[in-house]
Amino acid sequence: MATKESTLHSLIEPTITDMGFELWGIDYMAQGKHSRLVIYIDQANGVTVEHCADVSRQVSAILDVEDPISGHYTLEVSSPGMDRPLFTPAHFEAYTGNIVSLRLRAPFEGRRKFKGVLAGIDGDEVLLQFEGEEYGFPIETIERAQVVPQFDN
Numbered sequence: 718m719a720t721k722e723s724t725l726h727s728l729i730e731p732t733i734t735d736m737g738f739e740l741w742g743i744d745y746m747a748q749g750k751h752s753r754l755v756i757y758i759d760q761a762n763g764v765t766v767e768h769c770a771d772v773s774r775q776v777s778a779i780l781d782v783e784d785p786i787s788g789h790y791t792l793e794v795s796s797p798g799m800d801r802p803l804f805t806p807a808h809f810e811a812y813t814g815n816i817v818s819l820r821l822r823a824p825f826e827g828r829r830k831f832k833g834v835l836a837g838i839d840g841d842e843v844l845l846q847f848e849g850e851e852y853g854f855p856i857e858t859i860e861r862a863q864v865v866p867q868f869d870n
Contacts, residue, residue, distance in 0.1 A: 721745050724785055729776050733758060736772060741797045742804035752790035757797045764796035799866040806838050813837040816865040819845060821858050
């Protein structure tokens, strides 16, 4: 987890937990004048728009006081959804056997995007099966990972 995300995580997680939610993950995209902070929350009974609005108000108040992000940014609070992003080793472990897409920070064998069956975790590596092979990607080299929803016909 990058430094900005870890700082934000430690700042807002206690409040989100106190509200009865799990802080699933944080995406911070510094984009000049239009930075974006997306906070993913989850709970066993699901997440509603009202839940997101409540968490947004509480987190916004914390961020206004603590001011961990310089400049303007847009705050979004969301459920991880069916195509949920995977952030931690525990997330990868929980979704073993599912199809996932990975985007790497730097190319591996000439490409950055991969899609295959998540085979689990081995140490600090995420194991992905695709094109008849199994590959291990160190978790810190993964820029983004998310579950690819599968629907029965």
